Amino acid sequence: MTAVAQVAQWPQYTGHFVSYRLVRIKQEVKTKGGLAFARGEYAIATERRDELRGLPSSGRFVTVWSRRNKVDTSVRATDVEWLQAGR
Numbered sequence: 019m020t021a022v023a024q025v026a027q028w029p030q031y032t033g034h035f036v037s038y039r040l041v042r043i044k045q046e047v048k049t050k051g052g053l054a055f056a057r058g059e060y061a062i063a064t065e066r067r068d069e070l071r072g073l074p075s076s077g078r079f080v081t082v083w084s085r086r087n088k089v090d091t092s093v094r095a096t097d098v099e100w101l102q103a104g105r
Contacts, residue, residue: 021062021083038062040102041082047093054084054091061085063098 021038025031041063043055055061063082079092 020085024085024088035062035083037064038083039064039100041080042099042101043082043093043097044099045094045097047091047097049084049087049091051084051087051089054087055082055093060101063093063100 021035022031025034039062041061043057043059043061046053046057047055061082061084063080065080078095080095080098081090082093082098083089084091
C-alpha cells in the first residue's frame with residue numbers, strides 16, 4: 019500500500035491505516051500544501067472525523083490520506099464517495 023510505504027520510516031504511523039477504506043473524491047481539494055485531490059481520484063479514508071481534536075465532531079469532514087501531500091487531510095463528507103464497505 020502506497021500510504022504505508024510513505025510513512026514507513028516513522029514508527030508512530032504503525033497501524034495508522036487499519037480503519038481506512040477506499041473512496042473516490044467528488045470535487046478537487048486544494049490545501050496550503052497545494053492540490054491534495056483531483057476530482058474523481060481514488061484515495062483511502064477513515065470515518066474517524068476528528069477535525070477538532072478533543073471537541074465533538076461536526077460530522078461534516080472525513081479524514082482522507084493525500085498521496086501527493088503525504089498527510090491526512092480533512093475533506094467535506096459530501097465530497098467523498100465510499101467504495102469499500104466498512105469492517
